[in-house]
Amino acid sequence: MQRAQRNVPLYLAEERSRKDKEEEKLLLLAQKHRDEQFFQREQAKQEQKQQSNRKMAAFNLGVAETLRGKKSARSSQFEGSYIFGRRPVTPPKLLKQRCYMQELTEQLTQRRLNHTQRCQDQELTERLHQIQLADEFAKMKSQERLQKKENMKRLQKALDIQLEHPSPGLPARQPDSDGPVFGVWDGAPDLLAEQKLRAQRVCEEQQNAARCKRKDALCSRLSEQRKERDMLQRNHQELIAGRINRYERLRNLKTALEDAWFRSADLKHCRDMEERAFIRSGGRLLMDQCEQYRRCFQCKRKTTNCGESNIWKESHYIPGSRLMV
Secondary structure: OHHHHOOOOOOOHHHHHHHHHHHHHHHHHHHHHHHHHHHHHHHHHHHHHHHHHHHHHHHHHHHHHHHHHHHHOOOOOOOOOOOOOOOOOOOOHHHHHHHHHHHHHHHHHHHHHHHHHHHHHHHHHHHHHHHHHHHHHHHHHHHHHHHHHHHHHHHHHHHHHHHHOOOOOOOOOOOOOOOOOOOOOOOOHHHHHHHHHHHHHHHHHHHHHHHHHHHHHHHHHHHHHHHHHHHHHHHHHHHHHHHHHHHHHHHHHHHHHHHHHHHHHHHHHHHHHHHHHHHHHOOOOHHHHHOOOOOOOOOOOOOOOOOOOOOOOOOOEOOOOOOEO
């Protein structure tokens, strides 16, 4: 009876550590399963992309072979040509330049609208992806909290059951002696001091273990927050770099298009000037146009002169004199 009345210490550190190890093992297995699923999806995407690339290469090869065969094959038919004596003159190309300019401006505006719409769609998808990631993190945190609360409830329930149904202890004492056998020296001051010291040590060890566990949990939480912050900063920097690259590419494309347009406009202007000059000349050649101008009265040379001189071939110059014989 005396031994049954004593307090029996209940140590739950081993059970807690076992449960923590099981939880960590389950989390590692879940993370491994997610990684395997992600790798399988990426591998399937790569295989699908390779198959599509093979199909496209085969199609391009077939088209190239057919075009090469058409170019190398000689046509057995002859295209007839006709001469129209009373055909009207072809109008100048300047009349349709305004129509061409309108079409080019429409194409440019449509391309700009498509590009802005594409950029807006891409920004929307990126924002939705970030919101989805934040929701997943919040769900994971809430699930961890709920699981922790359930574990605490189970532990509290187990403790309540142990308190309600204590262990029966030792069987009843048989009167085999005249006086008490157990607990004779329990009231000794040395033993009481030793028990008190042992209890204090156990309490300090439990407090240190609880403090270490809280510290580890806080450190793990801070590391997770640091990782999440780094990931968000990296995503933000990548988004900014992508926008800068898109802007640079669009600017380079715009400058290239403007330069090409200016060059084509200058070439068209030169061709128009040549065409107008040809129209003003009336279709005559340069030699025919030179006949209407008078010759020079000083040299009296022809237009066909090429290195000829006015000095006779039979004459020679006498040195030291101003005479030419």
